[in-house]
Amino acid sequence: MYFPSLDNVQALRDETPGCRNVIHFNNAGAALMPQPVIDVVKQHIDLEAAIGGYEAAAKSADQYQNTYASIARLINCKSEEVGLVVNATRAWDMAFYSFNFERGDKILTAMSEYVSNYLAFLQVARRTGAEVIPVPNDDSGQLSPDELERLIDDRVKLIAVTHVPTNGGLVNPASEIGAVARNHNIPFLLDACQSAGQIPLDVEDIGCDILTATGRKYLRGPRGTGFLYVRQKLIPQLEPPFIDLRSADWTSSGSYSWATTARRFETWENNVAGMIGLGVAVDYAMAIGLDRIEDRVVVLANELRTRLTEIDGITVHDLGKKKCGIVSLTVDGFSSDDVKEHLAARRINVTVSAPDSTLLDASNRNLPPIVRASVHYYNTVEEIETLCSCLADLVN
C-alpha cells in the first residue's frame, strides 16, 4: 500500500497535478489538491451523475462519516464534536453568533484578527452593547498572553483569536492563550483557518473550546468545505443563529429540539463530494505527519525569508516569535498588484493582502497592500530560487 511521505518530495509533487503547471506560492489562498483528493471528488460527482445526488450520498455515507472521524483524529476530539460546513467563515459565525452577548460583555481578540471575524464583533457590539477589546501584542508582534491576563475580568464572555493571521507568517501563542482562558473558565474560540494542515493542532493541548478551519488552504482539500469543533460540554449552551432539519428535530406541531452534537451547527444541504474530499485530504496530511509537515514548511519559509532579505529593495514584514509558511513582503517602487502580475506572467502564484483584511494590524504598522507568498511542503528550494530571481529581476 502507498503512503505519502516527505522522504520523497518528488513523489508528492508527482501526484500533485498543479505542480506540473505552476510554481504555487498561494497555499494560504488555496493549496494544490493531491490526486487522491481529486479522484474521490470526481468519483462522487460521477456517481451523482450516474444514479442521482441523494442516491449517491446514501451509497457514500461511510466515506462521508469518515470525514468526521478524520477531522476528530486531526485535532484530537470526538467525531460528535465536529460539524461540517461550507467554509471557515460560516463555521466561525455559527459558533460566534450562538453566544448570547449583552451590554457590557467583553470580547477579547487579537490585533491581527481577520476581517470577517472583526466585522461580526462590530455587528454584535452595535446590536447588543458588548465591547470588543483587541489584546495588545508583545514586542515580537504576537498577542501578549500577559496583556490578555491583565484584561480578564468577570465581564469577559469570550476570547476569540486568529491562530495564523491572513496577512503574514505570525503564529499566535494558542496554548498560552488557552491556558489563560482555562484558568478563568472563559470560552476560547480559535480561528485555525490558516494553521490547519501546516501546524499540528490538538484541542486539548491548546485548550480551546471552539476551533474553526477551511478545507482548501493548507489541508489541500476542495473549495467550499470547512469545519468547526465545539467542545461537548459547550454544545448544549450554544443556540445557533439558524436552524434547519439537520441541526434540529421538529418534535411536535409547536416544538423542536436541537441536535445534541455539533450537527446543530450544520445545514442540511451540503457539498457531499467536497466533504468526502476533505476527509481524504485530512487522511493524506496525517499520513505524512503534521509534525513533519510543519518542520518542512518552516524550513522552506525561512529559506525564502532569508533570500528575500538579501535582495535590495525587498522588505519582509512577518512578525512573531514563531513563524509559519506565510511570507509577506513588499517591493520598493512596485505596487503589490504589479508584483503579483509580474510573477503570474512567469507562472508563479502569489496573492496580495489588502490592509483591510487585517485592519488593526495594517493600520498599526502602516502597511500598504502586501504580497503574500505562502509555501507548502511540496514546494522546493529550486522554486524558491526561481521566485527570488524573478523578484530580483524586477528591482534590478
Ligand SMILES: Cc1ncc(COP(=O)(O)O)c(C=O)c1O
Ligand atoms: C484567518 C482567516 N480566517 C478565516 C478565513 C476565512 O476562510 P473561508 O474563506 O474559508 O471562509 C480566512 C481566509 O482567508 C483567514 O485567513
